[in-house]
Amino acid sequence: MQLGTVIGNVWATRKEDNLTGLKFLIVQPELPKGSAIKEPFVAVDRIGAGVGDKVMVTNGSAAANMDRSISLPIDALIIGIIDSVDVEGGD
Template structure:
């Protein structure tokens, strides 16, 4: 799983049949302290995240199974909206 902040929407009126009804968002990946890392990724969203929300995403083959009984062609999916992050400093 990875942390990130939703930074934008993706609008696609035509897409693969299995993706109909899914919302797609741009997520800027982040380190635990909130600093951006890597490039933003497009993530499927079924939980209602919005711009500015800090989210958890999963990527790779695990993301394909967001809908039971379907094997979807997606690489990233939002799996939670983060309330807080506490990181112990050493």
């Protein structure tokens, strides 16, 4: 899993049939204290996240198999909206 902030939306009127009805958001990966790492990526959202929300994202097969009846062609899935993060020590 990784942490990140939703920085945008993606609209696609034409897509794979199995992706119909899913919402796509752009996520900026971050360290626990909030500094950006890596490049932003697109993640599927089924829990109602929006721009500015801090989120938890799972990647790979865990995302692709969110629906046990079919493997979807996705790489990232938002699995939580973060209320707070507490990190001890360090800078």
